[in-house]
Amino acid sequence: MSTRQIASSTLWQIASQAVMAALSIVTTRFVYMGLSPELVGNYNSAYGFLQIFGILADFGLYAVAVKEVSRAEDKGRVLGSMFLIRAVILVISLSVAILIAFITPAWRGTVLPLGIAVAAFVPFFTLLAGMLRTIFQVTYRMKYVFIAEVSQRILTTTLIAGCVLYVGLNRSTDATFYYFFLAFGGIGALLLCVFSLFFGFRLLPFKLKSDRAEVWALLKMASPYGLAFLATALYRQTDITMIATLRPDYDIQNAYYGAVQRMADMAYLMPTFLLNSVLPMLSERDGKGDDTKQLLGKTFLILLLLGSISALFAFLWARPLVSLLVTDHYLSTTNQPGSDTALRLIALPMFLNGFIQFAFYVLLTKHAWRRLVATLSIGVVISIGLNLWLIPTYGFVGAGMTSMIVHAILVLILLPQSLRLMPMSISRKYLMQWIGFSLGLGFFLWITSPFLSGSFSTVIGLVAATLFMGVLAWILRLNRSLR
Numbered sequence: 001m002s003t004r005q006i007a008s009s010t011l012w013q014i015a016s017q018a019v020m021a022a023l024s025i026v027t028t029r030f031v032y033m034g035l036s037p038e039l040v041g042n043y044n045s046a047y048g049f050l051q052i053f054g055i056l057a058d059f060g061l062y063a064v065a066v067k068e069v070s071r072a073e074d075k076g077r078v079l080g081s082m083f084l085i086r087a088v089i090l091v092i093s094l095s096v097a098i099l100i101a102f103i104t105p106a107w108r109g110t111v112l113p114l115g116i117a118v119a120a121f122v123p124f125f126t127l128l129a130g131m132l133r134t135i136f137q138v139t140y141r142m143k144y145v146f147i148a149e150v151s152q153r154i155l156t157t158t159l160i161a162g163c164v165l166y167v168g169l170n171r172s173t174d175a176t177f178y179y180f181f182l183a184f185g186g187i188g189a190l191l192l193c194v195f196s197l198f199f200g201f202r203l204l205p206f207k208l209k210s211d212r213a214e215v216w217a218l219l220k221m222a223s224p225y226g227l228a229f230l231a232t233a234l235y236r237q238t239d240i241t242m243i244a245t246l247r248p249d250y251d252i253q254n255a256y257y258g259a260v261q262r263m264a265d266m267a268y269l270m271p272t273f274l275l276n277s278v279l280p281m282l283s284e285r286d287g288k289g290d291d292t293k294q295l296l297g298k299t300f301l302i303l304l305l306l307g308s309i310s311a312l313f314a315f316l317w318a319r320p321l322v323s324l325l326v327t328d329h330y331l332s333t334t335n336q337p338g339s340d341t342a343l344r345l346i347a348l349p350m351f352l353n354g355f356i357q358f359a360f361y362v363l364l365t366k367h368a369w370r371r372l373v374a375t376l377s378i379g380v381v382i383s384i385g386l387n388l389w390l391i392p393t394y395g396f397v398g399a400g401m402t403s404m405i406v407h408a409i410l411v412l413i414l415l416p417q418s419l420r421l422m423p424m425s426i427s428r429k430y431l432m433q434w435i436g437f438s439l440g441l442g443f444f445l446w447i448t449s450p451f452l453s454g455s456f457s458t459v460i461g462l463v464a465a466t467l468f469m470g471v472l473a474w475i476l477r478l479n480r481s482l483r
Contacts, residue, residue, distance in 0.1 A: 012142035012143050012145065012146050013142055013145065013146075013273035013276075013277070014270065014273065015146060016142075016145055016146040016149045016150060017266060017269060017270065017273070019146075019150050019153070020149055020150060020153045020266075021266050023150070023153040023154060023157045024153065024157075024262065024266070025324060025325050026157050026161065027153070027156060027157045027160055027161070028259055028262065028325050028326060029324075029325065029326065029327070030157075030160050030161045030164045031043060031160060031181055032255075032259070032326040032327050032330070033164060033169070033170065033171070033327065034160075034163070034164040034169035034170070034171070034172060034177060034181070035169070035171065035172055035177065035178060035181070036171045036172060036173045037171070037251070037252055037255040037329075038173070038251040038252065038255070039111070039172070039173065039175065039177075039178045039251075040251075040254075040255040040258070041250060041251030041252055041253065041254040041255035041258065042110065042111050042112050042115055042178060042251050042254075043115070043178060043181060043182065043258070044240065044254045044255065044257070044258020044259070044261070044262075045112055045115075045240060045241070045243075045244045045250060045251070045254045045258070046112060046115040046116045046118075046119040046182060047119055047122070047258075048237065048239075048240030048241055048244070048254065048258060048261065049097065049101065049112075049116055049240070049241045049244065050094075050097060050116060050119055050120060050122070050123050051123075051233065051237045052097075052233050052234070052237050052238060052241065053093045053094060053096065053097040053123070054093075054123035054126075054127060055229050055230060055232070055233035055237070056093050056226075056230055056233070057086070057089050057090045057092075057093035057094065057123065057127055058086075058127060058130070058226070058229055059086075059089055059219075059222050059223070059225070059226035059229070060222040060223065060224065060225020060226035060227075060228065060229050061082055061085060061086050061089075061131065061218075061222050061225075061226075062130055062131065062133070062134065062276075064082070064218065064221045064222040064225060069082070069134050069135075069138050075138075075204055075206075076204055076205055076206035076207065077206070077207070078218075079131075079134060079135065079204060079206045080206040080207045080208050081214055081215060081218060082131055082134070082218060083128075083131050083132070083206065083208060084208050084215075085215060085218060085219065086127065086128065086130075086131045087128060090123075090124055090127055090128065094120045094123065094124055097116065097120065098113075098116060098117045098120060101113040101116040101117070102117075104245070106244070106245050107244070111175045111178060111179075112244070114179065115178060115179065115182055118179050118182040118183050118186065119182040119185065119186070120186075121183075121185075121186030121189060121190070122182075122185045122186050122188075122189045123189075124186075124189070125186065125189035125190045125192060125193040126189045126192060126193075128193050128196075129148065129189070129192045129193040129195075129196040129197075132193075132196040132197060132200040133145055133196065135200040135203050135204045136199070136200065136203070137276060137277070139203055139204070141203060144195075144196075144199040144200075144203075145196075147195065147199070148191075148192050148195035148196050148199065149192060151191055151192070151195055152188040152189060152191050152192035152195075153188065155187065155188045155191050156184050156185055156187070156188030159184040159187065159188075160181055160184050163177065163180060163181070163184075224364065224367075224369030224370075224372075224373070225364060225369075227369070227373045228360060228364065228369060228372050228373050228376060231373060231376035231377055231379070231380050232360070232376060234380040234383070234384070235376065235379040235380045235382075235383040235406050235410075236268070236383075236403070238383065238384065238387070239257075239261075239383075239387055239391070239396075239399035239402065239403065240254055240257065240258060240261060240399075242384075242387045242388070242391055242399070243257065243391055243395065243396060243399060246387075246388070246391045246392050247391065247392065247395055249395075253395045253396050254396070255330065256330055256337075256338060256339045256342060256396055257339070257342050257395075257396035257399065257400075259322070259325055259326050259330070259339055260322070260339050260342040260343045260346055261346075263314070263321070263325065263343065263346075264314075264346045264349065264350060267310035267314070267350040267353070268350070268353050270306045270310070270354075271303055271306060271307075271353060271354035271357040271358070272357060274299065274302055274303065274306070275299070275357055275358065275360075275361045278295065278299050278361075279361060279365070281295065282295060282296075282361070282365055283365055286365055286366070286422070292422060292424075293423055293424050293425035294425055296362075296422060296423075296424035296425070297424045297425040297426040297427070297430065298430075299358070299424075300358060300424055300426055301426060301430045301433070301434060303354035303355065303357075303358055304354075304434045305434060305437060305478070306354055307350065307351040307352070307353070307354045307355075308351065308434065308437065308438040308441065309441065309469070310347075310350040310351065311347045311348065311350045311351035312347075312438065312441055312442050312445055313445065313465075314343050314344065314346060314347035314350055315343075315344050315347035316442065316445040316446050316449055317445055317449055317452065317458075317461075318340040318341075318343040318344045318347075319331060319332075319340045319449075319452075320449065320452035320453075320457075320458040320461065321340075321343065321458070322338070322339040322340040322343060323454075323455065323458065324455050324458045324459070325339075326339060337396075337397050341397065341400075342396050342397070342400050345397065345400030345401065345403070345404060346400055346403060348404045348407065348408070349403045349404060349406075349407040352407040352408060352410075352411050353407065355411045355414075355415050356407065356410050356411055356414055356415075358415070358418065359372075359411075359414035359415050359417065359418035360372065360414070362418035362421060362422045363414070363417065363418055363421065365422070366421045366422060368417075368421060371417060372414070375410065375413050375414055375417070376410070378409075378413070379406050379409065379410045382405070382406050382409060383402055383403075383406045386398075386401075386402040386405060386406070387399060387402050390402055433476045433477070433478055436472075436476050437469075437472055437473065437476055437478065440468075440472045441465075441468070441469060441472065444465065444468050445465065448461055448464070448465075
């Protein structure tokens with residue numbers, strides 16, 4: 001295991017997310033073109049609601065699987081047990097989600113409950129495939145994840161785009177197409193699961209056999225992660241569901257807010273991919289008593305860079321990015337906040353999320369899960385309280401304001417705790433490189449923003465910005481610092 005393998009693993013995951021993000025832009029664009037704002041809001045609400053139960057179904061099993069499979073003698077047996085546990089928890093969790101959707105009074109007579117039932121196949125197959133991702137993570141063969149995830153998104157995008165173009169949909173109010181679009185997502189997730197099984201079984205054959213004692217031992221190990229991930233989901237993912245229950249115009253509100261949350265979710269995933277790649281080496285070195293300061297310092301530098309990139313694009317290019325992702329109908333006006341307003345609000349949480357994730361993994365590595373869960377629970381209470389206060393009056397703007405406050409509080413509490421447990425070594429050179437990169441990128445985005453007046457110019461701008469970041473990183477010699 002080497003830093004080169006970590007870099008390769010992380011880059012394959014980032015490449016996968018970059019391609020999927022591009023395809024997601026196309027998919028979202030066609031969804032917003034084909035369905036009315038009301039149906040778009042229900043589409044976003046269905047996925048937002050299921051995200052909470054998806055995190056609950058994960059129960060921290062992936063993080064435990066990466067650690068346990070990487071060091072187990074019989075890797076296939078351990079993976080088979082983890083896969084079986086994941087499947088059972090998935091069925092229970094998603095069944096509860098569907099039941100709640102159908103008995104919630106505010107959603108009776110709407111298309112949302114049935115939409116949630118149809119959309120449930122997406123987290124089901126995606127999370128099954130996610131457990132198989134352990135194989136590729138511990139063997140550092142993340143190229144197979146790239147193939148599976150990109151194939152999934154190509155299929156879903158093709159089905160939705162083909163439906164819109166073939167039928168000639170234009171902001172349709174026919175709920176049949178709303179259900180079709182959700183079902184297409186499930187078909188794509190099924191392909192992801194099939195490909196993951198095919199590639200994964202070739203690398204690490206496993207059987208679905210499990211010993212009761214082993215199951216309980218694995219669940220005991222996973223429970224701290226599960227509680228921490230659940231708390232994270234509650235403070236980060238409940239806003240769409242709370243909008244759906246607190247606002248009579250939830251469909252319109254979530255039409256504006258849902259697309260932005262999807263963009264934020266992609267930004268939130270980047271630090272997770274990096275830290276998942278670092279986790280095996282970090283656990284191994286810490287277990288041996290080796291120095292981890294340099295490893296943590298380089299990891300923190302990458303988190304700073306990823307956070308700056310996400311936040312600067314979200315804040316300075318909010319209007320062109322929203323226009324590219326959805327349509328101009330969802331842009332803000334002098335009298336009405338729009339999706340670009342929400343994106344600017346989410347820029348700060350995008351930046352701060354990496355530091356929370358950093359502390360998250362450090363505290364779990366040191367088995368300080370009680371203080372982690374306690375701190376995240378404080379974030380949950382603050383998030384729910386502020387959303388209950390702000391959403392009825394301000395809608396998605398209130399949800400965005402809540403996200404900013406909660407992320408800032410959690411960073412202030414968690415980061416000092418993690419640094420006391422596992423100090424890092426981050427040089428003045430690293431900090432100056434990050435500042436130089438952020439200032440250079442920010443100036444580029446600010447000066448080019450007025451020229452991005454349409455989808456084509458925005459795409460050209462994204463290509464130019466990518467090239468600029470590469471040149472800027474070379475000038476600042478970031479490639480040498482990250483070796």
